Amino acid sequence: MQIEGAAGGGLVPWAVLAGLSEQGESGFSAGASLTDTGDYRLAVAGVQWSFDDRVELSLARQSLELSALESALGLDDARLDQTVFGAKVRFAGDLVYGTAPQVVLGAQWKRQHDFALPDALGAEDDSGVDVYLGVARLILDGPFHRNLLVTANLRATRANELGLLGFGSDRDDDYSFVAEGAAALFLNPRVAIGAEYRQKPDHLDAARESDWWDVFVGWFPSKRISVVAAYVDLGEVAGRDGQNGFYVSVNGNF
Amino acid sequence: MRYAPGGDVGSVGGAEAPTAWRMIEAKSVGASAPPTFAPAAMLVVALLLAACTVPRTHDATLWTALGEGPGVARIVDGVIRRAHDDPRIADLFAETNDAYLKARLIEQICALSGGGCEYTGLPMDEAHSGMQITRAEFNWFVEHTRDAMAEAGTPIAAQNRLLALFAPMHADIVGQ
Numbered sequence: 001m002q003i004e005g006a007a008g009g010g011l012v013p014w015a016v017l018a019g020l021s022e023q024g025e026s027g028f029s030a031g032a033s034l035t036d037t038g039d040y041r042l043a044v045a046g047v048q049w050s051f052d053d054r055v056e057l058s059l060a061r062q063s064l065e066l067s068a069l070e071s072a073l074g075l076d077d078a079r080l081d082q083t084v085f086g087a088k089v090r091f092a093g094d095l096v097y098g099t100a101p102q103v104v105l106g107a108q109w110k111r112q113h114d115f116a117l118p119d120a121l122g123a124e125d126d127s128g129v130d131v132y133l134g135v136a137r138l139i140l141d142g143p144f145h146r147n148l149l150v151t152a153n154l155r156a157t158r159a160n161e162l163g164l165l166g167f168g169s170d171r172d173d174d175y176s177f178v179a180e181g182a183a184a185l186f187l188n189p190r191v192a193i194g195a196e197y198r199q200k201p202d203h204l205d206a207a208r209e210s211d212w213w214d215v216f217v218g219w220f221p222s223k224r225i226s227v228v229a230a231y232v233d234l235g236e237v238a239g240r241d242g243q244n245g246f247y248v249s250v251n252g253n254f
Numbered sequence: 255m256r257y258a259p260g261g262d263v264g265s266v267g268g269a270e271a272p273t274a275w276r277m278i279e280a281k282s283v284g285a286s287a288p289p290t291f292a293p294a295a296m297l298v299v300a301l302l303l304a305a306c307t308v309p310r311t312h313d314a315t316l317w318t319a320l321g322e323g324p325g326v327a328r329i330v331d332g333v334i335r336r337a338h339d340d341p342r343i344a345d346l347f348a349e350t351n352d353a354y355l356k357a358r359l360i361e362q363i364c365a366l367s368g369g370g371c372e373y374t375g376l377p378m379d380e381a382h383s384g385m386q387i388t389r390a391e392f393n394w395f396v397e398h399t400r401d402a403m404a405e406a407g408t409p410i411a412a413q414n415r416l417l418a419l420f421a422p423m424h425a426d427i428v429g430q
Contacts (some may be wrong), residue, residue, distance in 0.1 A: 022390030051388070097424035104374030145411035188410045189400070 001251050004108055004162065005046030005060025006086045010035075010230045010247045012180045014151045014197045016103040017056045018048035018096060020223065020253050021115040026051040033249035037078030039068030039240050044085075044249075046120025056113075058086040062125050064164050067197060068240060073117075080164045081113040094136075100170075101137035102145065106153075108132075121206040121238075124173055130157040145212030152181035160204050161237060169203040176201035182217065184218065190219040196230075210235020214247060226251045269401075277351060317369030319412035323360070326369075330359045332402030333395075340398065343391050366419045378426035392428050396420075 004006030007018035010033070017043050019027025035042040037119040046060030066078040086108045093100035109131040112118060134154040142148035156175045159165040168174075178201055184194030198212040216230035230247040237243045320326050334356060337347045347355075364371035376379060396417065403413045 022393060023388055024390065097421060097428075140421050141414045145414050147414055189404075 001029070001033065001044075001046050001048065001059075001249060002031060002060075003035065003042065003044050003062065004084045004086060004110075005044065005048065005058040006088060006106065006108070007048060007050075007056060007219070008059075009182050009184065009194065010214050010216055010228055010249065011198045011232065012151075012182045013086075013088070013106060013132065013134065013153060014101055014149075014182060015025075015088075015090075015104060015106075015136035015153065016149075016151070016252075017053060017090060017104075018058065019050040019056075021050045021053055022051050029251060029252060031249055031251035033228075033247060035234075035245065035247045036234070037234060037237070037243040037245035039066075039069035039243060040237060041067065041102070046251060053068070054090055056086070057090040058084075058088075060084045060086070062162070062164065066238070069238065072180045078117075079089045079114065080117065082164050083113070084110050084163075085109045088134075094142065095136055096138045101135045103134070104134045106132045106231045110159060110167075112163055112166055115166060115201040116158065118164075118166030121160075121204050122169045122171070123160055123204060124170065125158075127167055128158045128163055130155055130159060130163075141244050149184040149186070149192075150181070151183075152179065155177055157201055158203070160207065161200075161209055165204060165207055165238065169205070171205055172203045172230070176203070178198075184216075188193030190220050192220075194218070208236055210237075216247070224253045246247045260418060285333065315368035316412060316415050317364060317367040320363065320408060321370065321406070323364075325406060325408070326360050326363050327356070328406040329399075329402050329408065330356050330363070332405050333359070333399050334397035336402060337395065340394060342363065343394055346385060346387070346391065363416065378423045379430050382427045382430040385430065387428050389428055392424060 001018070002010055002013050003105040003106040004013065006013035007016055008014040019029045021027035028047070030047045032045045033043070036140070037179065041064070042061045044060055046058055048056055048058040050056040060083070062249045063083045066073070067081065070078045086106065088104050088106040089100055090104050092103040095102040109129065110125040118126070132153040134153040136149065136151035136153060139148040139150065155178050157178060158173070158175055160166050160169070180196070180198040182194060182196040184192045185191045196213060200209050200211050202209050212232065212234050214230040214232040216228055219227045221227070228247070228249045232245060232247045234243040237240065280296035320329065334347070334352055338344055358373070361371050362373045362375065363369075365373040399417065400413060403416070
């Protein structure tokens, strides 16, 4: 599960479907993650439901603790919460077989719950919709005779820092088109290593934002459990530069 | 998410050679080096190769990596046993002549992996004609194949190479 609740690595939704559902089956999964850069801490809890190896629906709650800004803002508990409802549909191709890679269309409906700070920074709205087109392919017998998953999205978004800082701004209220992608090499069926990159829009003059990237290790002790640990570099977030730290997530399939 | 069959999260890893050894193996069968592979690293690999040439001089083929006849027979036995034991796909194998299937599968793997055999069975689309095999059933069978290889001690690299050789047959097997 990535930080917006969709199936993915850490920062980026992957164009694969959550859970273990095959054709004619449905699957349920849940996950939680923590991203900590020292100045900020983002906690996410989410659930996913997938059906027929075709559709994924997800619901996530994000909670960003702004510990570094508490004194500056004169607050005891500076926190920004957001709810994300996600949907992803596989409409063409296949992850593994045939000539065409898997293609998905995804959307994320986001509602920010603490709009005072985003409002003060110049954000226009407390809710918005991201739409993305994603492709994914598992390359069998890739480098080092290992299987390699590659995935990429093109996203249309008005979200500032995922939407945690609201949507749009008085300067730029249009949708931005951003690219994001990930690659994961399966060293064996239980361990994968990889990297992700996520381009970001930059609509708020008062809180410039940076592209994000991470490098990760995934561990699959069983078919039902996955654990991902990553080093993340978030660049500048809400006026603070050099936001890098760790990400960890635990996910279960039921 | 579902990684099947490549990184299938449920498969049990087989006996694994040390990483360095697997890298050497990758080199020795002519895998192209990624562009980031520095000359210094190539030298290290060459030195390691020179240091461990004894068991690997003649085994460039996948057939050898799979354990040749006895190794492949062990894998195929495992696959057929798992297929019969899996209630989701057991019906597909209820009428199967196991000895015939085993012989054809060994032959086919031998032919694909450089063992020098000729496959004498039916083409894949004819062999699965009328069975209406679904994507899910195909994926479960691939899982059993990976598990059987892991059980037989097949190295991960050889598992991946073999499954990649079978992958193009997907279209001739599913939905026939």
